[in-house]
Amino acid sequence: MKVDREWSDGLPIYRQLRDRVVAMMLDGILKEGDPLPSVRNVAAEYRVNPLTVMKAYESLVDEGLVEARRGLGMFINAGARARLLEGEKQRFLEEEWPKIRETIERLGLTPDDLLRARRGKKP
């Protein structure tokens, strides 16, 4: 499986890794009680330093979303999804969305532009 050409943005890798795990939790790919992919595995898969993965996982521990059991792995806490959903919702609406809305207005983009933006390119 090819997993190259990630990390294209200007965001730190550990931040992107954290976000990716969060996305998997929200999408139900990782359920509560499940173990996270091991630090070493992720590091190898994505050709990234183990410490970088650790840093990403640490932030999840700090948020109280996962728990580390030495010698076993990192496991998703009960209630993680609900808490995460609420927190991310609020953060998105209060911090990201206002900027996005401003950009949209500045560029003069119509709802129509935004809706037809996924599939076919500009006709």
Next chain:
Amino acid sequence: MKVDREWSDGLPIYRQLRDRVVAMMLDGILKEGDPLPSVRNVAAEYRVNPLTVMKAYESLVDEGLVEARRGLGMFINAGARARLLEGEKQRFLEEEWPKIRETIERLGLTPDDLLRARRGKKP
């Protein structure tokens, strides 16, 4: 005028400076033919290193949006706004918006949530 506490995000300052100038161009605050605020002034105003401002302005020169006249200043090129608008539109729709849309769906946010997000907080 207080201008403290900027640069709160995780984006490099020179990137944020560049984006701020671009926003002013799109909003019509800076018109074509106008000079950009001088490197030294911006550096002093925002309490930032002149080289950091230079780096931001350099990227605008590289994009062909402004032109540097030694001893005079940096001036906005003719046609800059139109070209900028088109470029930013495309970049936003192709690179940013898909991710944003994904996040919105993942969080289960409704159009209603997004519309009422500016003024009054959650009722």
Next chain:
DNA sequence: TGTAGTGTTATATACGACTATAACACCACG
């Protein structure tokens, strides 16, 4: 001519993110 404004370049320093390499600590299981 000189002065004050502009962009431009040079040197050195600091810090954070990321990497490479290695070792340590713990647990399940045969």
Next chain:
DNA sequence: CGTGGTGTTATAGTCGTATATAACACTACA
């Protein structure tokens, strides 16, 4: 018990961002 999986920590080096300080090059204008 050992082996192989897990998380964890340590040391050291690279690179990009940003800093401080200083000097250089050019232009308008009095």
